[in-house]
Amino acid sequence: MAFPSDATLADVGEFALIDALAAHFPTAEHVLVGPGDDAALLRIRTGHVVVSTDLMVEGRHFRREWVSGEDVGHRAAAQNLSDINAMGGRAHSLTVGLAAPADLPASWALGLAAGIAEECATVGATVVGGDLTRADQVVVSVTVLGSCTVAPVLRSGASPGDVLALAGRQGWAAGGLAVLGRGFRSPRALVEAYRRPAPPYDAGPLAAQAGATAMIDVSDGLLAEVGHLARGSGVTIDVGTDALDVPEPLHAVAAATGADPVSFVLTGGDDHALLATFAADAELPEGFRVIGRVGEVAADDPDPVLVTVDGAPYEGAPGWTHF
Amino acid sequence: MAFPSDATLADVGEFALIDALAAHFPTAEHVLVGPGDDAALLRIRTGHVVVSTDLMVEGRHFRREWVSGEDVGHRAAAQNLSDINAMGGRAHSLTVGLAAPADLPASWALGLAAGIAEECATVGATVVGGDLTRADQVVVSVTVLGSCTVAPVLRSGASPGDVLALAGRQGWAAGGLAVLGRGFRSPRALVEAYRRPAPPYDAGPLAAQAGATAMIDVSDGLLAEVGHLARGSGVTIDVGTDALDVPEPLHAVAAATGADPVSFVLTGGDDHALLATFAADAELPEGFRVIGRVGEVAADDPDPVLVTVDGAPYEGAPGWTHF
Secondary structure, eight states: OOOOTTOBHHHHOHHHHHHHHHTTSOOOTTEEEOBTBSSEEEEOOSSEEEEEEEEEEBTTTBOTTTSOHHHHHHHHHHHHHHHHHTTTOEEEEEEEEEEEOTTSBHHHHHHHHHHHHHHHHTTTOEEEEEEEEEOSSOEEEEEEEEEOSSOOOOSSOOOTTOEEEEESOOSHHHHHHHHHHTTOOOSHHHHHHHHSOOOOTTHHHHHHHTTOSEEEEOSSOHHHHHHHHHHHHTOEEEEOGGGOOOOHHHHHHHHHHTOOHHHHHHHOOSSOOEEEEEOTTSOOOTTEEEEEEEEOOOTTOSSOOOEEETTBOOOSOOSOOOO | OOOOTTOBHHHHOHHHHHHHHHTTSOOOTTEEEOBTBSSEEEEOOSSEEEEEEEEEEBTTTBOTTTSOHHHHHHHHHHHHHHHHHTTTOEEEEEEEEEEEOTTSBHHHHHHHHHHHHHHHHTTTOEEEEEEEEEOSSOEEEEEEEEEOSSOOOOSSOOOTTOEEEEESOOSHHHHHHHHHHTTOOOSHHHHHHHHSOOOOTTHHHHHHHTTOSEEEEOSSOHHHHHHHHHHHHTOEEEEOGGGOOOOHHHHHHHHHHTOOHHHHHHHOOSSOOEEEEEOTTSOOOTTEEEEEEEEOOOTTOSSOOOEEETTBOOOSOOSOOOO
16 A cells, blocks of 8 residues: 555554555465454464564664664564574564554554565564554564474573584674764664674574574673573583674774774674574584583582683673663 | 662663562463563464454553553553453463663552453463563553464454344443543542453353354444444444443533533443344343344445444544554
8 A cells, every 4th residue: 555655654544554554464374364353363283382572662772763664674573583583483473563653654664564574574474463553652562473393492401511502693783783873874784784684593493403402592682691591591601702703894893983893792682693502512503603611600609600701701791781 | 579669660670670570470381481581382272372462552541640550450461351352262371561761660560560460360361471671651562362262253244134232341441531531530430440441251252152243342432343343244233322331420420521421331442341243043141232233234335334323323433543
């Protein structure tokens, strides 16, 4: 449906907008009732559902000057699809809640829907329902449902002696955000990585099949997520910076901002890379490289340091916190 | 967990708050992995899931001066549980996203969790996951998953000759909102109905078992929802005001505000009453009373009036629109 290019949500109206948004989402064989009724009805053949929810808030997770509606759609969907990936599963269905100001351009909302649909298509998922309401700032709430073909991989299964491995690019989006925050638009590869994450969606199911002992995706910073794995499993984890891949454009950004390029990789989020632990003798699935080792928590230490970098505690924030 | 009574979300911090919120939600037999991992894992024995999502925004759906965190929790959960009720199903699992300002009292957020948990307990559902982030205003996003024991009842199945029936109280919350909007706190029964809806959760499954042909819950106004049923089914529906139950306290509010008391019942939302159509000879399940008749759309009318009240078009807005 085409609206005038300057039309706002208020101009278009709730019901016409919902129809136009829903038109972006293809149906799928498992969707018995899709958007438009009180609830959607999904066929679930596996006997289980993996479910997760994430919010994306204007001014916190994105700025409309820096990213298009389509970019936000890709980012919001990727953030959620990645949570299923981090269980070793595959997403099949999403619901989307959009709260937005009345003067939001309708084209932005349609871009959002297009971006969500495109990102979902990369894993074969689709949007099955949603809600639209008014708010002072844009809030995109996505809930994702998926399934696993083998037992889901939790945060709690790592054992001393395991290796820590990483799949996917890491630090790119943080570099892109640093660039945008200083008013620049290049290096383009980093800015594009921030706008359109490329989570390694195949890596989660592959890791689960390969016997990963624990897994998490990097949403809020690599060391922060390593900390979640360590706490969840009751182990220590040492990350070796030698093993980290520091992409070339990050060196340029680091030089311009006076930062250590490795810090983007250690504390950046938003790329939705995958961290998994494996037994030391396991064969790593394609796409994973070892970046650390799992160790034992000293029994006599009342306040043990669970995460170290090259054998020493990390100085600085390990990632992003929301409050 | 107890925080100082004046502590804000920023004082408490993200992770302590998440732990305290999650402590409100009991586990359940079908929840194989609950809050705290990348996603929750639910056992689904029925072969299907019914899923719906709804947002509740401060300043649009509630004001913190008028309702407590616990009230908002009841309202947000009820709004979603009711969507499953309107399919003829029963909810089992919810995810909750909370976006809130850093200066929100932590006690308000804990009240929200308590209210959600209490409302969920009335149908045996529980919260299995969530997300917490910062925003300028409070936004509560709930997604609900449920199941049906018989085929779900859609909006599209009403046929000419069917009767329209209503279950649950209707117009009470709208009366309460009108009272609060004028700075009053009584009649108390109406204000309490606005703060704590009491949807007829048994009525949905009963109606489905009794062969309801179409069903919807009243979130945004009775006539607006009747309109959705009529459009969804391609029929006309006439509502008879004689059959509507106008609660005593609404007369007092109507007198004070100069409104017609029946208008609260016809256009009020938020009670989450249930509207269902049945074949004329069907035996109505307990709790339902006939309030209207389904008719045929005249074949030669290019712009038919689908909803009438006592045989005539309704003057005025049929309910609430978001844009």
